[in-house]
Amino acid sequence: MSNHPFIKALLIFFSGFILSFSAPGYDLWFIAWVGLVPLFIIINTSKKIKDVVVYPFLFGFAYNASYLHWLFSVHPLNWMGFNTLQSYLISFLAVVLVSIFNSLFYILFAICVFVVKKFSLIPYKGRIPFILIVTFLWLIIFNKFSACRFLYGFPWTLIEYSQYKNLYLIQIVEYFGSALISFLIVFFNLVLTDFLIWLFNIEKISNRYISRNPGEFSSILISFSFIVTLIFLSTASGLYLFWKNQQLFSGKSxxxxxxxxxxxxxxxxxxxxxxxxxxxxxxxxxxxxxxxxxxxxxxxxxxxxxxxxxxxxxxxxxxxxxxxxxxxxxxxxxxxxxxxxxxxxxxxxxxxxxxxxxxxxxxxxxxxxxxxxxxxxxxxxxxxxxxxxxxxxxxxxxxxxxxxxxxxxxxxxxxxxxxxxxxxxxxxxxxxxxxxxxxxxxxxxxxxxxxxxxxxxxxxxxxxxxxxxxxxxxxxxxxxxxxxxxxxxxxxxxxxxxxxxxxxxxxxxxx
Incomplete structure (x- = not known):
């Protein structure tokens, strides 16, 4: 990813925009499995707190504004007694303010990961333990904290909803809820992020050098095997659960x-x-x-x-x-x-x-x-x-x-x-x-x-x-x-x- 701040900002903004097309209605569900990678690359390679505030905010704003663009269609509001200018202003603010609010959770997540990576006793190269911590931070912040009543939470744009047509995969949520699908998506994106950082040596561009040693690659391979196994088991069990819960017309219907x-x-x-x-x-x-x-x-x-x-x-x-x-x-x-x-x-x-x-x-x-x-x-x-x-x-x-x-x-x-x-x-x-x-x-x-x-x-x-x-x-x-x-x-x-x-x-x- 480019080192120029403006180019980097454009790329991260565009990445958030692209991720929004995984939303229901577009149904490009596969984007969700790779769409978080640019965000995670920024977070994992940034050394300044400013970077883990600005870039995640831009990513979150682009994602939410595109995802929630339908809010603007509340215009016209003349039936409520508003004039045309007021109607346009309210419709515009509806999109912008909700997107800004939801983007704050991306900043919170990025700061938490930045702190964990900098001060955690678990080394980054521990891979699976570190990725698990980051994934659970995502679930706590987006699936729980963003839904809090006292925050007027609006958890509309959660990443798991992109998979609503993948019926075999999502059957497992009867045990662990929709957050499990978010877990699988986020974990997979994090593993892919690690692989790309290793492959293209992105951290060297940011004045940090990570050698391509076999041990590092093997830890990435273990993480990849772990998440692929989880996805396979979820889908395989989903085949059975989907068949088990098929509904037929009967006397109880x-x-x-x-x-x-x-x-x-x-x-x-x-x-x-x-x-x-x-x-x-x-x-x-x-x-x-x-x-x-x-x-x-x-x-x-x-x-x-x-x-x-x-x-x-x-x-x-x-x-x-x-x-x-x-x-x-x-x-x-x-x-x-x-x-x-x-x-x-x-x-x-x-x-x-x-x-x-x-x-x-x-x-x-x-x-x-x-x-x-x-x-x-x-x-x-x-x-x-x-x-x-x-x-x-x-x-x-x-x-x-x-x-x-x-x-x-x-x-x-x-x-x-x-x-x-x-x-x-x-x-x-x-x-x-x-x-x-x-x-x-x-x-x-x-x-x-x-x-x-x-x-x-x-x-x-x-x-x-x-x-x-x-x-x-x-x-x-x-x-x-x-x-x-x-x-x-x-x-x-x-x-x-x-x-x-x-x-x-x-x-x-x-x-």
Missing amino acids: QTICVLQGNLPIKATRGIKLDINLARKTYEKLINNNDEILFVAPEGALPTNFTHDQIIRKWFKDLTFKKQSDLIFGSYCKNHEKYSNCAVHFNGARNDFSYYEKERLVPFGEFVPLSSVLPEFLKKLASFSIGEGFYEGKQNIPFNTSLGKVGITICFELIFPSIIRKQVLQGAELLINLSDLSWFSNYRIQQHFLGFAVFRAVENRRPVIISSNNGTSVFIDQSGKIKNQSIPNTRGTLIDWVNPNNKITFYSKYGW
């Missing part, structure tokens, strides 16, 4: 109808909510079908459900009329603010149940540090019946006629701990309610598929995504995408599922 209303965002979150349009749309879709469970997306009933007696009666009457279970997204007010919630009516108990979203989207559903921010930014989390949401407390699975159903809303799907909690509370089926009509870019829909595949395999539960404008999807417990809707259309998606109550090792003990 249940048919579910997902309602894709394709309502405009201004009707479900805008200045003027349109509950009448929503009610007519979903009632028409339901009346044309006869399934045991109907599922409608996030915000499907844009009203204060806990106090709207007309809608509550309509919902209850429709449940009895169809002799089915209904799960709809709506808004509930139990305190001074509203919760983004899912509602279900239990005919046997003649009672409503609620799930309240517990992880809120910063600036989309609440405004952090609102006291110091411009007033116009606070409108991002406001809508006609309230100003922002509160974090929900009611988040246990729904008791339905087909078993317990675990609910998540929107980006809660990227937090495995929320899903695990639902499963440990008895959820036999997982349903995610989303409204992605905020964004005109379809890449976000592809990302959701990647998240859902991993959550299905980790917990061995069927996963259903009910999305307002798509992509709605059925995924079985092996991670296989069985059926998906056409985006930006109104209609229904019908398929069968086999609810499962067995607890995986990851569900019970996962970190």
